[in-house]
Amino acid sequence: MVPSRGMRTKMDIYWRQVQRWVSNCFRSTPIPILAAESCIPPLSAIVPHKRRMAALRLVCAAPTVNPAAGRLCPTFPSLLKYRAPDAHRALCTHLPPNVMRLSWKTNRPHSKVRSHLPVDELANLARPILGTLAFAPLARANLLPEGPSLPPHHTMTSAYRAFTGRTRLLLLEEWRRLAPPPPYYTFSFSLTPHPFMGLGKFMAGRIHQMRAQKSYLAAHPSWSRVDEPRHCPRCGEEEETFSHARLRCQSTSYHRERLLQGFSDVGPDSPLWSDKQLLLALAAFIRATGTNYPPDMFPSLPPSPASMVFPSSPPNISKGLFSSSHPRPV
Numbered sequence: 001m002v003p004s005r006g007m008r009t010k011m012d013i014y015w016r017q018v019q020r021w022v023s024n025c026f027r028s029t030p031i032p033i034l035a036a037e038s039c040i041p042p043l044s045a046i047v048p049h050k051r052r053m054a055a056l057r058l059v060c061a062a063p064t065v066n067p068a069a070g071r072l073c074p075t076f077p078s079l080l081k082y083r084a085p086d087a088h089r090a091l092c093t094h095l096p097p098n099v100m101r102l103s104w105k106t107n108r109p110h111s112k113v114r115s116h117l118p119v120d121e122l123a124n125l126a127r128p129i130l131g132t133l134a135f136a137p138l139a140r141a142n143l144l145p146e147g148p149s150l151p152p153h154h155t156m157t158s159a160y161r162a163f164t165g166r167t168r169l170l171l172l173e174e175w176r177r178l179a180p181p182p183p184y185y186t187f188s189f190s191l192t193p194h195p196f197m198g199l200g201k202f203m204a205g206r207i208h209q210m211r212a213q214k215s216y217l218a219a220h221p222s223w224s225r226v227d228e229p230r231h232c233p234r235c236g237e238e239e240e241t242f243s244h245a246r247l248r249c250q251s252t253s254y255h256r257e258r259l260l261q262g263f264s265d266v267g268p269d270s271p272l273w274s275d276k277q278l279l280l281a282l283a284a285f286i287r288a289t290g291t292n293y294p295p296d297m298f299p300s301l302p303p304s305p306a307s308m309v310f311p312s313s314p315p316n317i318s319k320g321l322f323s324s325s326h327p328r329p330v
Contacts, residue, residue: 002051008043015043024205028222029214032181037208039190041175049171055125056167060139060160071119073104077135079150128170129163137163187211187268196279203283206292210242216292217245242266245291246282252289259285 003011016031019038023029035042041049061069063082070084095101095115102109104120105127116124130136137156144150168191175189197204209215214222218240219230232240234251243266247256256263259281263272272278286292 003043003047008047011043015040023208023212024201025208025212026214026222029209029212030182030185032179033185033212033214035175035179036181036185036187036189037194037212039193041171041189041191042179044178045171045174048174049167051122052125052129052167052170053164055122056129056160056163057139058119058122059126059130059136060163062138062140062144065140065143068119072123073120076104076123077130077133079135079138129166131166133159184213185211195274195276196282199279199283203286206286207282210245210292213242215242216294217241219244246285252285252291255285255288259288 016034019025019034019040020027020029022038022040023034025034025037029037031042058066058068059072059076059078063070063072063078063080063084067084069078070082072078072083074081074083095117099112100114102114102116102120104116104123106116107124108116108121126136137159138144138150139156139160141150141153141156150156172189172191194204196207199207206215210217210220213220218228218233220241221228221230230239232238232244232249232251234240235249237250238244238248240249245252246260246266247264249256261281263278263281266272272282290297
């Protein structure tokens, strides 16, 4: 089933609310960045992906086990030649009597004179996944008795997993094509949650906002405060960007030397985004300095290191990052 335009519009509204709740980003965040930060592709890319996955499950099912696969076209390259009688292939169709059928290899036409049977249309969606392979593997070959005409079960299982990986690549390609982010957002798209999302919703939200360049930092203004100064209110030397707040701000140099040793880059290729210890250190730095905290949670700048008494050894940053008394955003 393909959602109608009205249904898709309602689903898109709810989908963006889910993306915003997952990433804790502001409403001024561009929608493509919102999807990239939450690792949730837009529906315009997910719906074709789900149809391709359904097609892959159909064409890789054994025709002697799955009745739908038994209605595949006899010319479809399956490892089993069994097919239901041709009259049974049209049991699930709603085509008018005067409409002519198409081969499963033919793409869906715009003309209403010729059309696919539903099972042939699904098989056609699997063509980009199968590529030049001569036969579609059987995903549940263990349900069939082993025979000399069938490849080993592990070979067909590995091939099916490769096909599912190919469908994920097609999803990423469609995602980049249908919802390209603004030029200033250089982070890559991912279908799995970012490692820093395990820090907790509040702390991960601080990082999501700064990566999206829609945060409480002075250089990331929203539509309501475009005319405000963008220089760092702590040091006043340059614009308060993500990299400045982490790497160059002089007011937080003490915490940086204490917590962020070996931390030199916040770009998309930085090891920060895949290293657990670096992410824990970054979270400790954000909490110690109150960077990108809401103004009502951190009304004044942190005191200078000279007026503070610090322990001789740094604390264990993997503990106490997310205490129960820590306020969370609404």
